[in-house]
Amino acid sequence: MSTAIWEAALEAAARFFEPATHTGPVTPGDLARIIDPRTVQTPALDLIDAALEQLLDEPDGRLIITMPPQEGKSTRVARDFPAWALVRNPDLRIISGSYAQGLANRNGRAVRNAIAAHPDLGITIADDHGAASEWSLAGHHGGLVSVGRGAGVAGRPADLLIIDDPLKDRAEADSPTIRDTCWDWWTDALAARLAPGAPVVLITTRWHEDDMVGRLTTLDADAGWQVLNIPAQCEEPDTDPLGRDLDEYMDSARRRTPAQWEARKRTAGSRTWAALYQGHPSPQAGGIFQRDWWRHWHHPPTRLDHVIQSWDMAFKGTDRTDFVVGQVWAKIDADYYLLDQVRGRWNFPETIAQVRLLSDRWPMAIGKLVEDKANGPAVIDTLRNELPGLIPVEPRGGKTVRAEAVSPLPEAGNVYLPPATTPWVQAFVDELASFPNGSHDDQTDAATQALAHLAITPTGPATHGTGFWDIG
Known part of the structure; x- marks a missing residue:
């Protein structure tokens, strides 16, 4: 210099x-x-x-x-x-x-x-x-x-x-x-x-x-x-x-x-x-999940080949900070249907009560996927002798990788949501459109967990699978 x-x-x-x-x-x-x-x-x-x-x-x-x-x-x-x-x-x-x-x-x-x-x-x-x-x-x-x-x-x-x-x-x-x-x-x-x-x-x-x-x-x-x-x-x-x-x-x-x-x-x-x-923008059309990909069913399907629940639990040690989400999904031929959802900031006893209520409402959803993190293991231990089909799910890869893995399903028009007038459906679409930049991803996690499972186990009871989730 x-x-x-x-x-x-x-x-x-x-x-x-x-x-x-x-x-x-x-x-x-x-x-x-x-x-x-x-x-x-x-x-x-x-x-x-x-x-x-x-x-x-x-x-x-x-x-x-x-x-x-x-x-x-x-x-x-x-x-x-x-x-x-x-x-x-x-x-x-x-x-x-x-x-x-x-x-x-x-x-x-x-x-x-x-x-x-x-x-x-x-x-x-x-x-x-x-x-x-x-x-x-x-x-x-x-x-x-x-x-x-x-x-x-x-x-x-x-x-x-x-x-x-x-x-x-x-x-x-x-x-x-x-x-x-x-x-x-x-x-x-x-x-x-x-x-x-x-x-x-x-x-x-x-x-x-x-x-x-x-x-x-x-x-x-x-x-x-x-x-x-x-x-x-x-x-x-x-x-x-x-x-x-x-x-x-x-x-x-x-x-x-x-x-x-x-x-x-x-x-x-x-x-x-x-x-x-809030300081976290997302594309108007959406990111990994585009807003116009989702279809809507107008009458609940009468034939259900495979029905499951999918749960995303709150993290341990936090008091009502994170949302708990429970969803009911079904597969008919090549199409996937989101039939029901519950979502709230619930403590552990309230979470247990919500799992019971959703299971009573959908008794045909015998398989119940529960991510093996946060309060998931405690929920399974508490309800194992009361409710059948509680399946711990260990996610593989990051959230974005798992979302990208199932995104071709809604992109191809194979995923149906309840009618757009259903109170929680717009919030569901908004969250998945903003993922991974949004402030919450609980509905996304429950949905990608369900879609991945249904894609690899099209019929019959849940078994050990491959892909982004291990069913154990």
Whole structure:
């Protein structure tokens, strides 16, 4: 490396890691309340503040924050954070990008106006650089450049890069061309302007599994991207970032009540709710299981060659965290019929009661497949002398492999579900369409277990099988 290049690299690193020359607000949230006393500081914003503080202290840090819309995330990251970072280090050169130049300018103007309105922060805007799209601090190297998606940033190095909502809406997210444009913007323009040690934060709502978040966490996974996803509603208490109880909604910066969250969930629909509000999008048509593959029976079949139950139990040691699912399946010639399903968050005694009830309702379903994991062995031990045909099933391979193995059956039109008006059928279709990116896979596991078994044991009682399940 030449001496000139080495000295330039050292200068850039020194600028980034230079200790703050100003005292000021301890967190971005503290600064937000100075800028706007009406700011509502929620537990979700506390988490974001902590993540941003850590990012700024971590060389080459990479952070993705996803959270429901209208809950203060963009204001915190695109306005409060850059102002707070400049108070800490006025020599930081910041690039802030968004899906459109207008939005980028609005963000840049908000940061500039906040600094200008609060001289007590210890920094001031330079007289000759006051445009919304580009301005600098008086007496320092630092400042902010705002760019819209696709805009060039040649000649503008970044000590900190902020990307706020690279996609505008569903229409853009569903366009492969625009998704490719976003990716090219990152690889060809933004990433090329990063100074040594410069951190990057992407703040967005999820629209599509192949959006910028999806690509960064797969194609650029080696960069060490940290993902902070804060869902509107708690799905897994054991891993919930806010430590909430099951199904509890987040404290809203807009003061939404639980009833208002419920109303929004209904009007959003399952696909939008899963993507924008829970942070795990799925293809509209589906992934391994396409939505339009499923057929529906309108009258229960009168001839049943082989009828079984298939159970996916809750994990041991968790209290009503996971769903328990029991399904009844039948095979007639080359076709497979889902006849019935029960699903709930049940403790062990309740699970035992549900197995008994389903067995009473479908006495012809003598074979009862129970995955040999979670509470499955305990269920079998408890009911072995009461109910016949309890079969422990040891899954082979991962969930995705097992799903792919049976996916040709619905694809060929050989799988029939109850009428679409049946209350639980739409949730079944939605879950399998979102697999493996959805928040739950209990219905998927029960269904793939049943289909695999019926495919290898077309008639007669269950016997030892081959394929992805061992029947033992």
